[in-house]
Amino acid sequence: MIVLIWQRCCRRRRRRRRSRRLCLSCAILSEANRPASMLASQKLASRCLRCLVRCKSTTSIGSGSNSSRAKASVVAEQSLGIIGVPFAKGQGKQGVELAPDLLRQSNLRQVLQSSHDGLVIRDYGNLQYAVDETLLQQQRVHYHHIRNYADFMACNRALIEQVKLMLQQNSQFLAIGGDHAIGFGSVAGHLQHTPNLSLVWIDAHADINLHSTSQSGNIHGMPVSFLLEQLRTTWQHAGLNEIAPNCLPKDQLVYIGLRDIDPYEAFILNKFGIRYYAMDTIDRVGVPKIIEMTLDALNPQNKIHVSFDIDALDSNVAPSTGTAVRGGLTLREGISIVEALRDTKRVQGVDLVEINPKLGNERDVRTTVESGLEILKSMFGYRRSGHWSNIDTGILGSD
Ligand SMILES: NC(=[NH2+])NCCC[C@H](N)C(=O)O
Known part of the structure; x- marks a missing residue:
């Protein structure tokens, strides 16, 4: 039981840590108010856990590039x-x-x-x-x-x-x-x-x-x-x-x-x-x-x-x-x-x-x-038959 709780805890912590990494679209669109310097140093994930998309292009926005250039080069899949x-x-x-x-x-x-x-x-x-x-x-x-x-x-x-x-x-x-x-x-x-x-x-x-x-x-x-x-x-x-x-x-x-x-x-x-x-x-x-x-x-x-x-x-x-x-x-x-x-x-x-x-x-x-x-x-995505994503599927415990 203790092992189970510990495992679940670790999983959550890992998930929380990962969710701080943003794909380029999220970095630009959701954090638009951040100063450009912060944006440039944003660590980009190939798979963003905020929006759950895999970016088609993960072009780096580092090396002092401005945000509008970065914006134009990215199309998030969804x-x-x-x-x-x-x-x-x-x-x-x-x-x-x-x-x-x-x-x-x-x-x-x-x-x-x-x-x-x-x-x-x-x-x-x-x-x-x-x-x-x-x-x-x-x-x-x-x-x-x-x-x-x-x-x-x-x-x-x-x-x-x-x-x-x-x-x-x-x-x-x-x-x-x-x-x-x-x-x-x-x-x-x-x-x-x-x-x-x-x-x-x-x-x-x-x-x-x-x-x-x-x-x-x-x-x-x-x-x-x-x-x-x-x-x-x-x-x-x-x-x-x-x-x-x-x-x-x-x-x-x-x-x-x-x-x-x-x-x-x-x-x-x-x-x-x-x-x-x-x-x-x-x-x-x-x-x-x-x-x-x-x-x-x-x-x-x-x-x-x-x-x-x-x-x-x-x-x-x-x-x-x-x-x-x-x-x-x-x-x-x-x-x-x-x-x-x-x-x-x-x-x-x-x-x-x-x-x-x-x-x-x-x-x-x-x-x-x-x-x-x-x-x-x-x-744009709602399913009357229900669906799940971005949830803790470990909630029922592992079998
Ligand atoms: N998109 C619309 N509600 N069109 C109505 C058109 C009505 C009429 N056939 C007209 O040409 O004036």
Whole structure:
């Protein structure tokens, strides 16, 4: 008995000692306030017991290197960059720009961290952008009939660069909208970093309108049309080849949850044979089959981008959103879908968009935010079936 206690004690002490050694990401991200000299002398472990990740690169940050150089050279295996994109000009309702900060205040970071204790999280704050004269000119001459084209382009141009940066520094990224217009920049930036990409667009809407087909003039109903090669010519004055040279192949796009498709969108989807699982198909075959068909359609070598519009969920679990449509996915169905995608271990980029805290009452807002957090939690590691890591497995004694 005494020997057993002594052994357990030693094990704990050893663990505590080791946990003081940090991987480069933890040293930089969690101890950001330390003076650079201390950072440089930080003893680095090849396996960090704080975040339980093995660094792909354990480049030394000694020899007087500054921390920003060290930062750029490291990608922890399970690290997540988060960017808030408070863009609301893709549609007409104020409030969707408040979602990134509201999710942060609702403990986004803690929720993600507690669902996956190996995850190293870095929050890059909220995206800023500036509109320039060229974009205003494009808007005046070619796209005056759709709303806020110049802002849309300026924001997405900045987002493309931000996504590329986050993927240089992290293994995954999360973009929090804002409205779904940001789906263009998020996926386009992802495609520039990882040209072999598959996209799963989970939404009540197809968001594949062209400027010539949109009935609302709202650009949050158009982002997908900027991404597909076959539709590029319809945006010939937008300079897409310069800002977003890589396109998404139409067979690597799958929609889930659609139930409000405009006539021209239905025409486009069918003309190009784009796979979409609308709610009627989901009702008919069930979520497990939808997941199976989705995974079968995606190239298994590709990384995956999941663009999740909160309005994919039924309005009883996500009431605070600008274009709610009844009869959507239950929260359980939404969770099952993102769990299955996560289990591929290929998800590299995620968007969560269209939460609008100015719509509905306090309870509606809370319900919507909580649903969003549940989706993200499962997306980034939480298992309903339970799991263990970073615990004292000697607790039951050795046999
Ligand atoms: N991401 C969204 N909530 N999109 C809604 C789009 C609605 C409609 N199809 C439109 O183009 O205006």
